[in-house]
Amino acid sequence: MGWIADFYRSLIGKKVMMAASGILLVGFLLSHMASNVLVFKDPESLTHYGEWLRSFGPLLWVARIGLLGLAVLHIVAAIQLTRINQQARPVGYQRLRAESSTWGARSMRIGGVILLAFIVFHLLHFTTGTIFPGAEFEPGEVGRNVLVGFSGQPLVVAFYVVAMVALGLHLSHGVWSFFQTMGLNHPHWNRARRVIAWVLTIAIAGGLLAIPIGVAAGLAGR
Amino acid sequence: MHLDSKIPGGPLAEMWDRHKFELKLVNPANKRKFEIIVVGSGLAGASAAATLGELGYRVKCFCFQDSPRRAHSIAAQGGINAAKNYQNDGDSVFRLFYDTVKGGDFRSREANVYRLAQVSVNIIDQCVAQGVPFAREYGGLLANRSFGGAQVSRTFYARGQTGQQLLLGAYSALERQIAAGTVQMFPRTEMLDVVVVDGQARGIVTRDLVTGEIASHAGHSVILATGGYGNVFYLSTNAKGCNVTATWRAHKKGAAFGNPCFTQIHPTCIPVSGDYQSKLTLMSESLRNDGRVWVPKREGDKRPPGQIPEAERDYFLERKYPSFGNLAPRDIASRSAKEVCDEGRGVGPGGLGVYLDFAAAIQRLGKDLIAERYGNLFEMYERITAENPYEVPMRIYPAVHYTMGGLWVDYNLMSSVPGLHVLGEANFSDHGANRLGASALMQGLADGYFVIPYTLGDYLATAKPAPVNVDRPEFTEAVAAARAQVQRLLAVNGTRTVDSFHRELGRIMWDYCGMARTAAGLRTALEKIPVLRAEFWRDVKVGGSGEELNQSLEKAGRVADFMEFAELMCLDALAREESCGGHFREEYQEDGEAKRNDAEFAYVAAWEYTGDTAAPRLHKEMLAFENVHLATRSYK
Amino acid sequence: MAGSSTTTMTITLKAWRQARPGAEGRMERYAVADVSPDMSFLEMLDVLNERLIEEGRDPIAFDHDCREGICGMCSMVINGRPHGPNPATTACQLHMRSFRDGDTITVEPWRANAFPVVRDLVVDRSALDRIIQAGGFIGAATGSAPDANAIQIPKESSDRAMDAAECIGCGACVAACPNASAMLFTAAKATHLGLLPQGQPERYRRALAMVGQMDIEGFGGCTNFGECEAACPKEISVETIAQLNRDFLKATLSAR
Numbered sequence A: 001m002g003w004i005a006d007f008y009r010s011l012i013g014k015k016v017m018m019a020a021s022g023i024l025l026v027g028f029l030l031s032h033m034a035s036n037v038l039v040f041k042d043p044e045s046l047t048h049y050g051e052w053l054r055s056f057g058p059l060l061w062v063a064r065i066g067l068l069g070l071a072v073l074h075i076v077a078a079i080q081l082t083r084i085n086q087q088a089r090p091v092g093y094q095r096l097r098a099e100s101s102t103w104g105a106r107s108m109r110i111g112g113v114i115l116l117a118f119i120v121f122h123l124l125h126f127t128t129g130t131i132f133p134g135a136e137f138e139p140g141e142v143g144r145n146v147l148v149g150f151s152g153q154p155l156v157v158a159f160y161v162v163a164m165v166a167l168g169l170h171l172s173h174g175v176w177s178f179f180q181t182m183g184l185n186h187p188h189w190n191r192a193r194r195v196i197a198w199v200l201t202i203a204i205a206g207g208l209l210a211i212p213i214g215v216a217a218g219l220a221g222r
Numbered sequence B: 001m002h003l004d005s006k007i008p009g010g011p012l013a014e015m016w017d018r019h020k021f022e023l024k025l026v027n028p029a030n031k032r033k034f035e036i037i038v039v040g041s042g043l044a045g046a047s048a049a050a051t052l053g054e055l056g057y058r059v060k061c062f063c064f065q066d067s068p069r070r071a072h073s074i075a076a077q078g079g080i081n082a083a084k085n086y087q088n089d090g091d092s093v094f095r096l097f098y099d100t101v102k103g104g105d106f107r108s109r110e111a112n113v114y115r116l117a118q119v120s121v122n123i124i125d126q127c128v129a130q131g132v133p134f135a136r137e138y139g140g141l142l143a144n145r146s147f148g149g150a151q152v153s154r155t156f157y158a159r160g161q162t163g164q165q166l167l168l169g170a171y172s173a174l175e176r177q178i179a180a181g182t183v184q185m186f187p188r189t190e191m192l193d194v195v196v197v198d199g200q201a202r203g204i205v206t207r208d209l210v211t212g213e214i215a216s217h218a219g220h221s222v223i224l225a226t227g228g229y230g231n232v233f234y235l236s237t238n239a240k241g242c243n244v245t246a247t248w249r250a251h252k253k254g255a256a257f258g259n260p261c262f263t264q265i266h267p268t269c270i271p272v273s274g275d276y277q278s279k280l281t282l283m284s285e286s287l288r289n290d291g292r293v294w295v296p297k298r299e300g301d302k303r304p305p306g307q308i309p310e311a312e313r314d315y316f317l318e319r320k321y322p323s324f325g326n327l328a329p330r331d332i333a334s335r336s337a338k339e340v341c342d343e344g345r346g347v348g349p350g351g352l353g354v355y356l357d358f359a360a361a362i363q364r365l366g367k368d369l370i371a372e373r374y375g376n377l378f379e380m381y382e383r384i385t386a387e388n389p390y391e392v393p394m395r396i397y398p399a400v401h402y403t404m405g406g407l408w409v410d411y412n413l414m415s416s417v418p419g420l421h422v423l424g425e426a427n428f429s430d431h432g433a434n435r436l437g438a439s440a441l442m443q444g445l446a447d448g449y450f451v452i453p454y455t456l457g458d459y460l461a462t463a464k465p466a467p468v469n470v471d472r473p474e475f476t477e478a479v480a481a482a483r484a485q486v487q488r489l490l491a492v493n494g495t496r497t498v499d500s501f502h503r504e505l506g507r508i509m510w511d512y513c514g515m516a517r518t519a520a521g522l523r524t525a526l527e528k529i530p531v532l533r534a535e536f537w538r539d540v541k542v543g544g545s546g547e548e549l550n551q552s553l554e555k556a557g558r559v560a561d562f563m564e565f566a567e568l569m570c571l572d573a574l575a576r577e578e579s580c581g582g583h584f585r586e587e588y589q590e591d592g593e594a595k596r597n598d599a600e601f602a603y604v605a606a607w608e609y610t611g612d613t614a615a616p617r618l619h620k621e622m623l624a625f626e627n628v629h630l631a632t633r634s635y636k
Numbered sequence C: 001m002a003g004s005s006t007t008t009m010t011i012t013l014k015a016w017r018q019a020r021p022g023a024e025g026r027m028e029r030y031a032v033a034d035v036s037p038d039m040s041f042l043e044m045l046d047v048l049n050e051r052l053i054e055e056g057r058d059p060i061a062f063d064h065d066c067r068e069g070i071c072g073m074c075s076m077v078i079n080g081r082p083h084g085p086n087p088a089t090t091a092c093q094l095h096m097r098s099f100r101d102g103d104t105i106t107v108e109p110w111r112a113n114a115f116p117v118v119r120d121l122v123v124d125r126s127a128l129d130r131i132i133q134a135g136g137f138i139g140a141a142t143g144s145a146p147d148a149n150a151i152q153i154p155k156e157s158s159d160r161a162m163d164a165a166e167c168i169g170c171g172a173c174v175a176a177c178p179n180a181s182a183m184l185f186t187a188a189k190a191t192h193l194g195l196l197p198q199g200q201p202e203r204y205r206r207a208l209a210m211v212g213q214m215d216i217e218g219f220g221g222c223t224n225f226g227e228c229e230a231a232c233p234k235e236i237s238v239e240t241i242a243q244l245n246r247d248f249l250k251a252t253l254s255a256r
């Protein structure tokens, strides 16, 4: 198994790990978005969905640990790579004009940090209820928690909005970057890679963004 | 000095094979014991160093650029010839041989040229195996184009970057040997002298261009592949660093200099735009396939080209050479352009330019087709001049491009100093008085891949050079002399920059030893050069020190050598009382065309150095033509 | 007609000055008058340098040789862009008409850990040579080649190989990359050779070796910024990077 360590030691290896974990996280977020927008149908469905998930018992824990593993891998690789990349230019320029990189590409690192902060807060918010401003957190009542959590909480909503914008930027570059890192390219569908990235970004970040805003605006039924 | 060309006997077609058989070999285990110094990493040097490394020799390779990949060969655009006859259009080794001898205006050695044509086919094989992406047809086979001076399509090319791709091929082979440990590379290192021990070339003196350290290296044989000396004219299509230093210092150590006056002036270059001009850019010759060359009929006509009516234009090439027209050979096209400019009919700022007009071709073929053929060249032209050649005619003017002359070598590529071999543009070469397009790349690679690996072994096996090291007095003295030269240059501390002297030297050479030469003009040059040289040593300001990266000092050393070499060039031009190829003496012409004198001048002029103040001695290697008939070139 | 323009400009140059490797450096200002718009950028530096020499000051050292955009020697960041503001143009092909009278122009060397500054604008790019040494070749010893037309190569492959082979090894990609990664340079060579049938036998070994060397040299890793492509004077595409990534992955998965 030495080759895995060798592989991970190389810069491309780290990047591939990041891309692989990143895309799995994208998969999670896609389903997370799809389930959470149920709140617009009616909060009950969302609650039922949560109950259904919990019915898997130990399996759910396996999934949770897997998810955590992916996140840790993604973040550790990101931190290591970022540090190496910063060391690669010890003396900077007086002036360097970016020409072609996108906002997404340029905000990967800061966006990642915002996302990390968000995830910590988010788990304390909706999963454990440790921080739940304005009302009482009711374990298991997922739909209701979402409604209560965002109603009359402009600061919480604002933080979610900022985080989802960061997520959108992260994905707009990240998904395209995934193709590039994994060497998934072909002259015929290189353009499609950008399109896929934007479709996923808009679906995930847009869908999730709609929830705090929609709830705060009273669009999700009580 | 006795010059033996060592041309093997027997029929032309069998000479090389027989010679290869007769050459002595070094057994594989012994190759490791020989250390070979290769100066230069262009096509000739890189191919030689890589191949010798593959064979098992221990090689040290030197170049002044920061990487061997940047040697001037990288700039060659058009292509490389080879007698593959892939087009089935009647090409053959003999035809390539014939075209090259004729193109060289019968001033090259038959035996060498024939060998060149023979190995040309191996070169293409070798390059393709290395991954050189030559242009291909849809069927997947190699494509060819035709080039000046030939009636067959035998030129292989990689877009407009053939030299680059060939050099990257040789460079990658070289890097592979560096990784294998057989070749040690010394980039940013300039050779300043050759060290001769007991009559054999046994090492070199170098300056590390970063630290300024002057050191010496010993070996069993020295190979110079240091390129051409076109920069003696200051302005040329050569890279800025091209120099005569290596070959000139070797000359001063006993290597005869062959045909120094043979220089090629290329007709299609972008004209000079101001005093600050630092180099000239070549526009591919292929443009003359569709462009028409003209100037106004009236002297001093300053109207913009579009306002000059057809009837007031002089399409001088079409007028003078109706059968070849705009495709007249390089030397002839260049001279004609100079003539009309001398008559005051030149165009553009300074009046040194002629139009190369695509209007008719665009009208006939459409802009798209022209863009497809020449798009990148048009872009390059616009980038430099800010003029759009689709709308206004290009302005072109001849510029120094290639030097056929170089150190004299025998059939084994060895100079008159035993153990000193010379390859590529640096030797006096196979091109006689004029080089055909796409033949220099061929020659560089032939020398490096397919000739020197055989002939060097023979030298080592026969001469059996004993081991030497750099403690010998010959080395320490040469190092001391090189240090003294650096100190001398720095000590002058006068008022004029090195470049200002180089420009002035260049102007003298261009005016008197350029496209058209006269005895009187050459004598004037021979008076002016020593005066300028004396002023250089009295008034040059180099600045800085010798113990650091000092580009002004690098240039100063090169210019000092050009100053000495320029005189030899003019002497050679003066002594050759005929016109042939790139050497045009106004006194020797017939109806405005070059007049060769085979009875008296069918020889290689090999000059021997006899001391700083003494006149160089001329040796003549007579040329025999047994397989081609001496004929006059006519393009009317 | 700009070609015959006679007006000249005055510019202020802010250039990086550093006496030797590892020495402290600083930006210095120079006023350059009588600049012709038809001058190349390097010719403008020549003019300034001649003046500096006459005044007994140190000229600004910069690498250059062919001055026609092919040797890859010239290397400077001009106004925050490697090789200056014009696309697909090396510093030596840049002309002063791209600037305006009165402009202040900053010039800096390539900045990367793997490219230590030698002097002023001159840097040491030998790391790129070592990447080639690691595997940027096809092992075909002289004399061992079959006839050149023995292998047919589809024109598309050969054209795409040529696109990648146009790299001049200048290092502008490294200079432009926020991570100082040499990925585009390495990928261009790996792609050139990997697209050709002759390059197949060593393809995967090559990818591993070149990438390994790139890491050893202290270049950063590629995070797909795409700045390299925009700065590349030969417009090498970042698609070559995807290609190298794929070869590297394949090599890793299949090598054992």
Ligand SMILES: Cc1cc2nc3c(=O)[nH]c(=O)nc-3n(C[C@H](O)[C@H](O)[C@H](O)COP(=O)(O)OP(=O)(O)OC[C@H]3O[C@@H](n4cnc5c(N)ncnc54)[C@H](O)[C@@H]3O)c2cc1C
Pocket: B039, B040, B041, B042, B043, B044, B045, B062, B063, B064, B065, B068, B070, B071, B072, B073, B074, B075, B076, B077, B078, B079, B080, B162, B163, B189, B190, B191, B192, B225, B226, B227, B228, B237, B238, B239, B242, B243, B245, B246, B282, B401, B402, B423, B424, B425, B426, B437, B438, B439, B440, B441, B442, B444
């Ligand atoms: C613009 C242009 C276009 C051309 N196009 C074509 C073409 O299409 N077809 C064709 O056949 N030919 C062409 N030529 C000619 C051809 O490119 C050259 O003649 C040929 O490449 C010379 O190769 P070389 O190996 O002899 O020397 P170079 O490539 O010049 O290499 C010289 C080497 O010697 C080193 N060197 C020099 N002096 C020293 C020193 N003092 N100390 C240490 N090292 C030193 C240099 O660093 C370099 O590595 C062209 C030439 C020019 C200028």
Ligand code: HEM
Pocket: A015, A018, A019, A020, A021, A022, A023, A025, A026, A029, A074, A075, A078, A079, A082, A105, A108, A109, A111, A112, A113, A115, A116, A119, A170, A171, A173, A174, A175, A177, A178, A179, A181, A182, C222, C223, C224
């Ligand atoms: C939680 C904290 C996170 C941090 C710190 C973080 C950080 C990063 C960083 C630094 C990159 C590399 C950017 C680059 O290489 O250009 C990256 C890439 C990526 N991230 Fe994240 N990220 C985080 C969360 C996420 C999440 C939650 C997802 C998924 C939804 C995600 C998906 C991706 C993807 C797909 C990539 C692209 C991989 C590639 O370039 O091939 N990231 N991330």
Ligand code: HEM
Pocket: A029, A032, A036, A050, A053, A064, A067, A115, A119, A122, A123, A126, A127, A142, A146, A160, A164, A167, A208, A209, A211, A212
């Ligand atoms: C506005 C957008 C979002 C909303 C409304 C939302 C809502 C929720 C809710 C209600 C839960 C609790 C589910 C339960 O306990 O059954 C939850 C859990 C979770 N969310 Fe989100 N979420 C959002 C965005 C995100 C984002 C962007 C991420 C990741 C980057 C994320 C990661 C998680 C994780 C990891 C859990 C824990 C899952 C588990 O306990 O198994 N969420 N989210």
Ligand code: SF4
Pocket: C166, C167, C168, C169, C170, C171, C172, C173, C174, C184, C185, C188, C228, C231, C232, C233, C234, C235, C236
């Ligand atoms: S990829 Fe482009 S920028 Fe990088 S070294 Fe090659 S030519 Fe220069």
Ligand code: F3S
Pocket: C176, C177, C178, C179, C180, C181, C182, C183, C184, C221, C222, C223, C224, C225, C226, C227, C228, C229, C238, C241
């Ligand atoms: S800019 Fe750098 S991050 Fe990659 S795509 Fe180019 S090497």
Ligand code: FES
Pocket: C063, C064, C065, C066, C067, C068, C069, C070, C071, C072, C073, C074, C090, C091, C092, C093
């Ligand atoms: S000097 Fe050769 S590319 Fe600029």
